[in-house]
Amino acid sequence: MTTLPPGLLPEGLRDRLPPEAGAASRLLRAVQDCMHGFGYERVSPPMAEFEEGLAGRLKAGQGRDLLRIVDPVSRRTLALRPDITAQVGRIAATRLAHRPRPLRLCYGGAILKLHATQLRPERELLQVGAELIGTDTVPAVREILRLAVDALAAAGVEDITVDLTLPDLVQTLAETSLPISADKVEQVRAELDEKDAGAISALGAEAYLPLIGAAGPFDTAMEKLRAIDDGGALKTRLDALEEIAGPIAGKAALTLDPTERHGFEYQSWVGFSLFGKGISGEIGRGGSYTILHQDGAEESAVGFSLYIDPLIDAGLGRRDAPRLFLPLGTPDNEAAAWREQGWRTVAALSESDGGEALGCTHHLIDGEARPY
Structure with a gap:
């Protein structure tokens, strides 16, 4: 071996x-x-x-x-x-x-x-x-x-972005305003996830094509989704998204990709990614x-x-916190006082020890912390 x-x-x-x-x-x-x-x-x-x-x-x-x-x-x-x-x-x-x-x-x-x-x-x-x-x-x-x-x-x-998605979107539409056969639901989901318009058309699900374009900044994407949802099947979901988004609108940028499924296979009605x-x-x-x-x-x-x-x-x-080098023989109570002030102390263990070599930013001279 x-x-x-x-x-x-x-x-x-x-x-x-x-x-x-x-x-x-x-x-x-x-x-x-x-x-x-x-x-x-x-x-x-x-x-x-x-x-x-x-x-x-x-x-x-x-x-x-x-x-x-x-x-x-x-x-x-x-x-x-x-x-x-x-x-x-x-x-x-x-x-x-x-x-x-x-x-x-x-x-x-x-x-x-x-x-x-x-x-x-x-x-x-x-x-x-x-x-x-x-x-x-x-x-x-x-x-x-x-x-x-x-x-x-x-x-x-800094500059946090939240990307929201609706994992059960296709299932909801398939059972209401955009009906498709049950055996095609997973296929349509997968092709929407890939944004493959040709494959979606080949499945006879052309009505789902507008969903590909309904992604982007939150407000714009919501307008597109509400326009698509003529039958009102998504109204409850979309109203909920707006309630959720409200409190964080000033804390993070919001985007919406309603058909994103990759990594959200076990989520139910809402999912989000963070950047x-x-x-x-x-x-x-x-x-x-x-x-x-x-x-x-x-x-x-x-x-x-x-x-x-x-x-x-x-x-x-x-x-x-800055690292303070303490010369050999520095009293313990003096070292403790520096730590209480927020310093990290590195005590010399021999005369040959050097604070700069040990990664210290300051050294103790005459009771003062002086930078290297």
Whole structure:
């Protein structure tokens, strides 16, 4: 067997070094403090669960993204989580099933995917999110979306954009004002997602073509959708979107892509993606969904997940306090006094120690902090 080079890690895994590791902790804390302020209580599920239980709760397709191991204790197959939302659903449906609804939970931790993507080559990611369980009404969605925007702002994200979607749009229209056969619904959904006008026409669903153009800035897209919805089948949905969008209109830019389905396969009536200035790709997504209980009953919920890694890569969370070098023999009480003022202190352990070499921004001379 070939000897591995020292420090080599599996593909898609990496060490977070200073200052990135510190940034990760600060960003996670800032986001979770925001969630705590909204009344959300933290839960912390394990990194691995029995494969059978975890795979059954994951959204469409995620079961293929499980890294599996055999538990030497139970002799059963375990799976490392690729997503924490499903675990929160399990907790809500079992250990916290007795708690009054609506139930507000938040979480944060590492996830591990079997495969990376072109946009994000990392397989281990830091996921943080909040779930409002027991309702998916307009006030619930409005609260969750407001929390998501405030949490990103607390993490230092600027020029936030929220892209809204209606995951059940085609199903709603197919059953009302734009009828198509049941066997074509999924095909039409897929082609609308791809914005393939030719394929939609080939399916005999020309009436759905205007939906492709009904995407863009929120107000413009809403006008186009209301014009398409002559029969009023979408009126309730569109009115709800306007109620949801109102409180965040001044905090984030709003866009609407009513037929976007990729990544929203398990959402019910509303979904959203989150973007920020200078950050590549999505930094989070959420929406309404249902949680399955042991008796087969489904419970409504709404929530979102954010990914901290893109924020770290964009340089957020690195606002460290200055580092003060303390000469050899500095009294402990003097060092403590500087820390109480917000300084990070680095004490010399030998005469050969140098503060500048140790990454300090200042050194202590005659009782004063002087910059290098």
